[in-house]
Amino acid sequence: MTTPAFPVATIVGYPRIGRRRELKKAVEAYWAGKSTLAELEETASGLRQATRERLAELGLGRTDASIPETFSFYDQVLDVTAAVGAVPPRFAGFEGLDLYFTLARGIGDIAPLEMTKWFDTNYHYLVPEIGPDTAFSLSSRRIIDQFTQARAGGFVTRPAIVGPVTYLLLSKAADGAPEGFDPLDRLEDILPVYAELLAELAAAGAPWVQLDEPGLVTDNISVEPGVVSAAVTRAYEVLAGGQRPAIFVTSPFGDLRENFPVLAATGVEAIHVDLVHGGVPAAAPGLATKTLVGGVIDGHNIWAADLGAKFEQLEALTELGASAVSAATATSLQHVPHDTADEKWEDAELDANLHAWLAFADQKVVEVVTLSRGLTSGRGAIEDEITASQQALASRAAAAGVRVDAIRARTAALTEADFSRGDYDERAAAQAAKLGLPELPTTTIGSFPQTVEIRRARAAHARGELATEAYEAEMRAEIKRVIELQESIGLDVLVHGEAERNDMVQYFAELLDGFAVTTNGWVQSYGSRCTRPSILWGDVSRPEPMTVRWATYAQSLTPKPVKGMLTGPVTIMAWSFVRDDIPLGETANQLGLALRDEVNDLEAAGIGIIQVDEPALRELLPLRREDQPAYLDWSVGSFRLSTAGVRPETQIHTHLCYSEFGEVIGAIDGLDADVTSIEAARSRMEIVPELAAAGYARGVGPGVYDIHSPRVPSVDEVSELVALAAQGVPGNLLWINPDCGLKTRGYAETVPSLENLVAATRAVRNREVANV
Numbered sequence: 099m100t101t102p103a104f105p106v107a108t109i110v111g112y113p114r115i116g117r118r119r120e121l122k123k124a125v126e127a128y129w130a131g132k133s134t135l136a137e138l139e140e141t142a143s144g145l146r147q148a149t150r151e152r153l154a155e156l157g158l159g160r161t162d163a164s165i166p167e168t169f170s171f172y173d174q175v176l177d178v179t180a181a182v183g184a185v186p187p188r189f190a191g192f193e194g195l196d197l198y199f200t201l202a203r204g205i206g207d208i209a210p211l212e213m214t215k216w217f218d219t220n221y222h223y224l225v226p227e228i229g230p231d232t233a234f235s236l237s238s239r240r241i242i243d244q245f246t247q248a249r250a251g252g253f254v255t256r257p258a259i260v261g262p263v264t265y266l267l268l269s270k271a272a273d274g275a276p277e278g279f280d281p282l283d284r285l286e287d288i289l290p291v292y293a294e295l296l297a298e299l300a301a302a303g304a305p306w307v308q309l310d311e312p313g314l315v316t317d318n319i320s321v322e323p324g325v326v327s328a329a330v331t332r333a334y335e336v337l338a339g340g341q342r343p344a345i346f347v348t349s350p351f352g353d354l355r356e357n358f359p360v361l362a363a364t365g366v367e368a369i370h371v372d373l374v375h376g377g378v379p380a381a382a383p384g385l386a387t388k389t390l391v392g393g394v395i396d397g398h399n400i401w402a403a404d405l406g407a408k409f410e411q412l413e414a415l416t417e418l419g420a421s422a423v424s425a426a427t428a429t430s431l432q433h434v435p436h437d438t439a440d441e442k443w444e445d446a447e448l449d450a451n452l453h454a455w456l457a458f459a460d461q462k463v464v465e466v467v468t469l470s471r472g473l474t475s476g477r478g479a480i481e482d483e484i485t486a487s488q489q490a491l492a493s494r495a496a497a498a499g500v501r502v503d504a505i506r507a508r509t510a511a512l513t514e515a516d517f518s519r520g521d522y523d524e525r526a527a528a529q530a531a532k533l534g535l536p537e538l539p540t541t542t543i544g545s546f547p548q549t550v551e552i553r554r555a556r557a558a559h560a561r562g563e564l565a566t567e568a569y570e571a572e573m574r575a576e577i578k579r580v581i582e583l584q585e586s587i588g589l590d591v592l593v594h595g596e597a598e599r600n601d602m603v604q605y606f607a608e609l610l611d612g613f614a615v616t617t618n619g620w621v622q623s624y625g626s627r628c629t630r631p632s633i634l635w636g637d638v639s640r641p642e643p644m645t646v647r648w649a650t651y652a653q654s655l656t657p658k659p660v661k662g663m664l665t666g667p668v669t670i671m672a673w674s675f676v677r678d679d680i681p682l683g684e685t686a687n688q689l690g691l692a693l694r695d696e697v698n699d700l701e702a703a704g705i706g707i708i709q710v711d712e713p714a715l716r717e718l719l720p721l722r723r724e725d726q727p728a729y730l731d732w733s734v735g736s737f738r739l740s741t742a743g744v745r746p747e748t749q750i751h752t753h754l755c756y757s758e759f760g761e762v763i764g765a766i767d768g769l770d771a772d773v774t775s776i777e778a779a780r781s782r783m784e785i786v787p788e789l790a791a792a793g794y795a796r797g798v799g800p801g802v803y804d805i806h807s808p809r810v811p812s813v814d815e816v817s818e819l820v821a822l823a824a825q826g827v828p829g830n831l832l833w834i835n836p837d838c839g840l841k842t843r844g845y846a847e848t849v850p851s852l853e854n855l856v857a858a859t860r861a862v863r864n865r866e867v868a869n870v
């Protein structure tokens with residue numbers, strides 16, 4: 099086969115939710131029965147074509163495979179599950195897009211696939227369930243059809259698929275698989291299906307295909323690195339051997355390290371290296387026939403690049419003896435918003451300056467195209483752009499608020515004592531005496547359903563159509579309803595319900611100095627759910643209390659304790675775009691201090707239990723083990739800083755979810771919270787024996803109600819999970835709560851689910867249930 103030239107400029111992927119979340123709206127309308135399948139397909143097809151047109155307008159080639167096809171209705175890992183037909187038996191009877199959405203969301207008693215973090219991002223993928231008997235066959239032609247549709251619309255694009263090694267590394271063993279079975283054991287069986295797909299793409303005229311292999315940059319996986327390398331060799335020996343387009347393997351999120359020479363020795367035609375998270379690799383045999391694609395533009399953050407420094411990285415790649423070098427992004431751009439032009443910067447706190455410092459997806463495409471011009475025509479051809487990029491960086495460094503001496507002085511003066519609360523047993527005794535809670539206290543994680551009315555009121559307030567006073571009165575009325583509801587259900591520790599919060603991070607970013615927020619900067623978090631990550635550009639401080647009046651209002655309505663509710667420093671950082679000009683640990687301490695002031699103010703206002711959520715604690719864990727201790731040190735430290743200023747009788751809670759926490763139990767212990775609620779229902783309490791084995795001896799609330807699905811768990815189901823939890827957590831330390839907040843749920847399922855949770859707890863307390 100003659101290898102077609104790899105495009106000199108490309109991106110690993112592009113946002114697919116739409117500039118105005120058109121896909122979210124279309125998919126949700128279809129789920130709600132408000133539109134037909136044909137209408138959904140038409141919207142999706144229109145969005146794909148609009149994306150291609152936009153990328154061509156920004157400078158990517160229309161017909162040279164520069165533009166990747168990275169559209170997905172829900173998730174790119176689920177797309178492979180559908181393509182290879184790896185459908186667990188409980189979904190038998192469903193077909194097409196309805197099967198696809200049922201795998202994602204479940205229905206009735208059919209549980210969906212589990213969802214978990216995609217590498218170190220706030221994007222979540224659906225975990226494939228692979229067993230020894232999973233049958234693989236090419237079961238969806240969508241990937242081929244999308245290429246053909248693009249062709250009909252005047253484009254020759256590059257289909258992009260999660261590669262076979264990463265797909266299996268991200269899978270979990272299906273229920274009933276024998277001990278010791280690993281999904282990677284099925285590599286030989288899945289490869290023929292990938293090969294068939296590649297052959298079909300070649301037959302449809304695709305010159306290149308992209309196989310995404312981020313699994314090769316992490317050693318944070320269950321199998322040994324040597325096993326991964328052997329799988330890479332085998333996979334690409336098989337795939338390169340067949341009828342196929344030229345193969346481009348990407349390696350976003352980290353350094354390929356030992357897998358770089360392994361890939362170089364295979365028959366693939368182009369290899370991507372992430373030069374944002376990793377370094378320029380050493381030359382390796384096999385490169386002479388390959389294109390090296392330098393992932394120099396950060397797809398996971400929003401700062402405009404220093405084009406001079408990026409061009410130097412590309413120049414270093416040209417020294418390695420590859421047949422050609424191209425410019426690209428380090429990761430897919432799905433993790434950043436579409437376009438800075440969609441924001442009204444003149445309205446923003448920081449005005450037009452911020453605009454000049456930023457690059458969203460479209461600006462990043464232009465950066466890549468500019469660098470590629472330097473590659474083809476020499477640095478001189480892009481000197482003006484290099485100078486402009488360096489001037490923007492200089493203006494950013496010098497801007498007011500980027501460095502605030504009083505904030506730096508406060509973090510510099512921190513001592514060991516600021517991070518420590520003293521002896522847990524003494525605290526526990528003081529809290530028990532003060533709070534007088536029953537055995538197995540029941541609580542929720544914080545948010546109650548965000549109803550259409552709440553969101554509508556907030557949108558009207560943002561548009562200036564609803565006065566602040568009226569908006570706040572509506573929120574107070576909602577808080578009152580939620581308090582009364584919890585009292586009537588019989589929960590022990592109440593929450594105010596977070597009605598006033600658009601998002602648990604953005605809400606705080608709007609109130610803290612050092613952050614900017616966007617209006618249209620949506621990024622997909624999972625399926626149709628999106629967030630607008632805030633932009634952390636300067637030194638952080640808290641101009642005034644943020645939550646105290648809401649918390650005290652809620653507490654004034656009930657004699658039961660109401661938890662104060664804050665988002666922790668690590669999670670605020672993980673779900674914002676963080677600055678890249680100072681160490682993360684410094685920002686974490688600034689946030690820790692701002693939150694500490696809030697925690698102390700809540701305590702002074704009479705709030706006796708304060709929850710500081712850290713669901714993203716595991717998310718930022720570095721992908722290479724050697725980098726993890728330093729991260730855990732600053733992240734755990736910043737949480738402790740935020741919570742260590744309170745008296746012993748004030749009970750500090752934290753909450754963890756959306757990740758597997760087994761490997762960071764030391765860090766959970768390090769947080770030194772009095773009570774930790776943790777997602778556990780879907781994994782049927784997997785974390786409990788892990789905590790027990792580690793000797794964890796503070797309060798724990800392993801989730802007994804899976805809030806990700808609209809299913810109402812029965813009293814028996816909840817009792818069973820409580821019984822399982824009780825096997826690993828002593829009764830005096832066990833709390834009963836759902837897995838996570840209820841904001842994505844409706845009241846129709848929330849109320850009976852919480853009633854069942856309380857009923858199950860009472861049955862256990864009354865010893866009506868065995869094994870407890």
Ligand SMILES: CN1c2c(nc(N)[nH]c2=O)NC[C@@H]1CNc1ccc(C(=O)N[C@@H](CCC(=O)N[C@@H](CCC(=O)N[C@@H](CCC(=O)O)C(=O)O)C(=O)O)C(=O)O)cc1
Pocket residue numbers: 220548550553554556557599600601602603604623624626627628629630673713756841842
């Ligand atoms: C708990 N999780 C969170 C993560 N990240 C966050 N930043 N926040 C989280 O809570 N990561 C892990 C998990 C799971 N991830 C998510 C992510 C997103 C959602 C979610 O429910 N998102 C909502 C949008 C939330 C929001 O910002 N709401 C705003 C704006 C609402 C809106 O769209 N308004 C409309 C107008 C409405 C009308 O007029 O009727 C508009 O602006 O067009 C708000 O409430 O004000 C989503 O729908 O995607 C959950 C879990």
Ligand SMILES: N[C@@H](CCS)C(=O)O
Pocket residue numbers: 543544545546602663711713753755838839840841
């Ligand atoms: N307090 C938040 C935590 C979500 S992770 C909530 O209940 O939504």
Ligand SMILES: [Zn+2]
Pocket residue numbers: 543713753754755756837838839
């Ligand atoms: Zn949660």
